[in-house]
Amino acid sequence: MYRLALSLGLCLLACQPGAPVDERPQEDEPVDLCPELDALQLGDRDGDGFGDACDPCPDQIGGDDDGDGVCITVDNCPELENPSQADFDGDGKGDPCDPCPADVLGDTDGDGVCDSTDLCPDLPNPEQGDEDGDGIGDACDGDNDGDSRDDLFDNCPDVWNLEQEDFDRDGIGDACDLCPRDRRSDVRAEVIPFNPRPSPDAQLDDLGDDGLSPPIPLPFDFVFFGEPIDAVRVSSNGFIVLGEEGEAGHARPRRLPHRESPSPAVYGYWLDLDPRESGRIAWDIRGEMPAREFHVAWEEVPHFRGSEDAGPVSLQIVLSERDQSVEIHCLNCVPKRPTQGATQGVQGQGGRAARVTPGGNYRRFRAIESAVRFVKGPQPDLDEDGEGDACDEDRDGDGVPNADDLCPDHPDPEQLDSDEDGLGNACNETIDRDRDGFADAIDRCPRTPNPEQSLRCVVTTLSGVISVEDQVLGPSGFTGELAPVSLIGLPLQVLNQEDEVIAETVTDEAGRYSVAVEQVGEESYRLRVEAVLPGRISVHDRSNYAARYALESESFTLSPENRERQQDLLATADSPAGGAFHILEATSRGERFVRRFTQENASSLHIAWAPLSPFDCGSCYSSSYMMLGGGIGDPDEFDDDVILHEFGHYFVHQWSHDDSPGGRHNGDPTDPRLAYGEGVATFFAAMVSGVGRYRDNRDDSTMVRVLELLTGRDNFFGTEGNTLDGLISEYAVAAVMFDAYDDSGDSEAHDQLALGDEGSMRILLEGMGADRETDIGFEGDDLADWLNQAACLEVAPLESLEALCEHRRVPWPPEDGPSCDGKATEGPLFRLDRVDDRLVLSGDHKGPSYWQIEQHQPGAWQGRLECAQLPCTLSLAIDGHSVVVARRLDGPGRTEWAGTQARAKAQYGALVFGDDGAAVRVYRVR
Numbered sequence: 001m002y003r004l005a006l007s008l009g010l011c012l013l014a015c016q017p018g019a020p021v022d023e024r025p026q027e028d029e030p031v032d033l034c035p036e037l038d039a040l041q042l043g044d045r046d047g048d049g050f051g052d053a054c055d056p057c058p059d060q061i062g063g064d065d066d067g068d069g070v071c072i073t074v075d076n077c078p079e080l081e082n083p084s085q086a087d088f089d090g091d092g093k094g095d096p097c098d099p100c101p102a103d104v105l106g107d108t109d110g111d112g113v114c115d116s117t118d119l120c121p122d123l124p125n126p127e128q129g130d131e132d133g134d135g136i137g138d139a140c141d142g143d144n145d146g147d148s149r150d151d152l153f154d155n156c157p158d159v160w161n162l163e164q165e166d167f168d169r170d171g172i173g174d175a176c177d178l179c180p181r182d183r184r185s186d187v188r189a190e191v192i193p194f195n196p197r198p199s200p201d202a203q204l205d206d207l208g209d210d211g212l213s214p215p216i217p218l219p220f221d222f223v224f225f226g227e228p229i230d231a232v233r234v235s236s237n238g239f240i241v242l243g244e245e246g247e248a249g250h251a252r253p254r255r256l257p258h259r260e261s262p263s264p265a266v267y268g269y270w271l272d273l274d275p276r277e278s279g280r281i282a283w284d285i286r287g288e289m290p291a292r293e294f295h296v297a298w299e300e301v302p303h304f305r306g307s308e309d310a311g312p313v314s315l316q317i318v319l320s321e322r323d324q325s326v327e328i329h330c331l332n333c334v335p336k337r338p339t340q341g342a343t344q345g346v347q348g349q350g351g352r353a354a355r356v357t358p359g360g361n362y363r364r365f366r367a368i369e370s371a372v373r374f375v376k377g378p379q380p381d382l383d384e385d386g387e388g389d390a391c392d393e394d395r396d397g398d399g400v401p402n403a404d405d406l407c408p409d410h411p412d413p414e415q416l417d418s419d420e421d422g423l424g425n426a427c428n429e430t431i432d433r434d435r436d437g438f439a440d441a442i443d444r445c446p447r448t449p450n451p452e453q454s455l456r457c458v459v460t461t462l463s464g465v466i467s468v469e470d471q472v473l474g475p476s477g478f479t480g481e482l483a484p485v486s487l488i489g490l491p492l493q494v495l496n497q498e499d500e501v502i503a504e505t506v507t508d509e510a511g512r513y514s515v516a517v518e519q520v521g522e523e524s525y526r527l528r529v530e531a532v533l534p535g536r537i538s539v540h541d542r543s544n545y546a547a548r549y550a551l552e553s554e555s556f557t558l559s560p561e562n563r564e565r566q567q568d569l570l571a572t573a574d575s576p577a578g579g580a581f582h583i584l585e586a587t588s589r590g591e592r593f594v595r596r597f598t599q600e601n602a603s604s605l606h607i608a609w610a611p612l613s614p615f616d617c618g619s620c621y622s623s624s625y626m627m628l629g630g631g632i633g634d635p636d637e638f639d640d641d642v643i644l645h646e647f648g649h650y651f652v653h654q655w656s657h658d659d660s661p662g663g664r665h666n667g668d669p670t671d672p673r674l675a676y677g678e679g680v681a682t683f684f685a686a687m688v689s690g691v692g693r694y695r696d697n698r699d700d701s702t703m704v705r706v707l708e709l710l711t712g713r714d715n716f717f718g719t720e721g722n723t724l725d726g727l728i729s730e731y732a733v734a735a736v737m738f739d740a741y742d743d744s745g746d747s748e749a750h751d752q753l754a755l756g757d758e759g760s761m762r763i764l765l766e767g768m769g770a771d772r773e774t775d776i777g778f779e780g781d782d783l784a785d786w787l788n789q790a791a792c793l794e795v796a797p798l799e800s801l802e803a804l805c806e807h808r809r810v811p812w813p814p815e816d817g818p819s820c821d822g823k824a825t826e827g828p829l830f831r832l833d834r835v836d837d838r839l840v841l842s843g844d845h846k847g848p849s850y851w852q853i854e855q856h857q858p859g860a861w862q863g864r865l866e867c868a869q870l871p872c873t874l875s876l877a878i879d880g881h882s883v884v885v886a887r888r889l890d891g892p893g894r895t896e897w898a899g900t901q902a903r904a905k906a907q908y909g910a911l912v913f914g915d916d917g918a919a920v921r922v923y924r925v926r
Helices: 002-014 576-595 640-655 672-689 730-741 756-767 783-792 798-808 900-907
Strands: 188-192 216-224 227-234 239-242 265-270 280-286 293-301 313-320 326-333 342-347 354-363 367-375 459-474 477-486 491-496 501-506 512-518 524-530 537-540 550-552 564-566 569-571 605-608 620-622 625-627 693-697 702-706 830-835 838-843 849-855 862-867 883-888 894-898 910-913 919-922
Touching (some): 216 293, 227 280, 227 293, 354 367, 459 524, 459 576, 477 702, 501 512, 550 576, 620 640, 640 756, 672 693, 672 756, 672 783, 730 798, 756 783, 783 798, 830 894
Parallel strands (some): 459 564, 459 569, 537 605, 605 625
Antiparallel strands (some): 227 239, 239 265, 265 342, 280 293, 293 313, 491 501, 524 550, 620 625, 693 702, 830 838, 849 862, 883 894, 910 919
16 A cells, blocks of 8 residues: 555656656666566566566576576576476486487487487498498498408408409409409599608618618508508619518619519609618608508609709608508609609509509609509499490490590590590580681681671571482382381581581481581582481491491582572482491381380490391391391391391390300201290391281392291291200290280180280390399290290280290290299299197108208207108207208208297397387397
């Protein structure tokens, strides 16, 4: 009441009519620091503006920043609300602000993965890679591939290779070497900034002329060309020998690799040096584990018998523990005479493998304040063809050898160099054909010098159709008719009278082209097309030059008034160009068919053909080369089926697989592998053409094989001896495949299949690939394997395949049916089943069998079992902890059994369930 009366009195005094209003606060007016409380609160010990009565932390300014009612002095999570002060792992950090609330150790390495689940808790590895699946992350696993070899001493640290095979002795194991037969592929040489280390402390006295120091122990692991090095010996002649062995001398440098040169060795600057009169050679080891360096220096060491005007040699060699690299720093590496050769590089054991500084392999080589680094690293493979750049003669994969390639590191099959500067268009970003200072891309007149860019060019659009005259085929051979066929995707060039390519384009799906030509003066022009699809297919003659076929127009001129001109090109059937371009058209048809189903890379196809030039093989294929006969009696240039048959071999070689031994064949029963290789090529030709026959035209007859019929000759049916691996005709193979491919309707009772393009290509691409595990019938790819894959891929019903085989008298499938889980030659399947406290061995084997039985547990029991007939019972007593293996002694066969407790023990780990109910088995490592 007193407080209220006082307030009313003050109000009456302040609000008298006419009295001035003073808005300034009265100095003695009390301020309530806790207005929500009934009583006036004036106390504020920490001066934070909150009265002590309502301040949760009256002794500390801003005492509860997160407003959870817990003072900052005792709040285990002062920045986030945590009123319950929850701390599941008891590490002093409240759960809301603890990145690892269930882990006492938290995230030691700060990689965002808690220690309890981090595969490398002490090393950052956010990717959590574990190549060998051993529960230890790759970042801290000394054996990434799990082959029991320490990565430092493993010549393939990421690929299992227990035997450490290394054919070329380059330090990279064959299992991961992209150039396993090339010794240049071990390390790479990199130019680095000149960064010499401080002068070493331990001077090597009394080395003398051609001297070699005693072994200097290397205190850290260093692997050189795949071999561990434990000591270094220093030569006065500018190199070091790695290892305890080595001979003095070697004053004269050699070209590397060289088996009579010191090895393994690092050649900093190999010349005949002589430190006897002056100069200094010293070494030391600096840095801390795991970044130590062995460092040796030659400081102002004269050449033998004086340095003359060259001056003494100063260089350093550094071996690094961290990345196992070798650095060479040359302050002054200059030969005594300008014509003297020197060597700089590294050489592996036995002088078999080496890597040198470019231009520094026993050449007139000098280096002043320059440095190079040799390091083992990923082998470059620019075109990703599995062949490393070091041994790939065409590293960009454009079909042009590196030595002849204007852009060896850029795919450029056309090798254009518009401005003739020696740099191909593919790697030249500033092509300027008229050299007026404006690159073609921004030049208003790319072919007319126009430095002011004020001229207007005269441009004519040339267009037309490029085609080839085809000889029309009828059911019985050529009809005598001719028909033009458009050439798709064909590169076309416009040339002037000086043979300069001034414009180019590619024909579309109708064989049409359109290209703009900038007229210059009185030029005349020609159109030219070559029988080539760049990087894919080329047709060339049989001369020593392997010249590609080309078609060219007559020379013509253009007038400024004509802004458009029609110009067609036709390769006539009576000319070699007609034969060559028809071959290209037929093979490109086959390639377009294949590309509907796969875009995987393939080697370019080179086709050799010439009129009146037969091959001994007739027409054949080998390793990306197709040879087509051009003989008088048997020309093949217009035989579509023959061309597509040979392209079928190319298709199988590049995208599918066969094991054909090659050799002559005429349709008679032959090796099942050869029959499959030829039969699948014939089927491929029929599939692309859509006609179920194979025709080969000769001058006096036409050989026709109708795949739907093939009647009248027993060798087109069945196999020799009626066995799955017996000899068989290639036409029988093709007939079975085509029956499965086409839709015969009701005309053939045995043929109820219609796989079409999709199903047939799936069998060839997926089922018959090189990595296929199953092999039945004859050893290697044959018709039995094709049928087996058709069944396993479920592209064809088993009963329908059986009907085809019954019609063709092919004894497939075997009694136990298709084999889809491994090699059928591994023998019958066996199994062990528990009956009470005994194991029963059963399987499909008929007759007696003999077994070795092993029990894998403490006090393991071993013994032999003779089964007169399966099933039979083992006399061995077992329980849930037992593990038993049975191996057949008289043939292929193996099986095993493990009890429930044994399997649980083998798994161990902690089985937990996530919020989504999914089970996770967690393995904790320390």
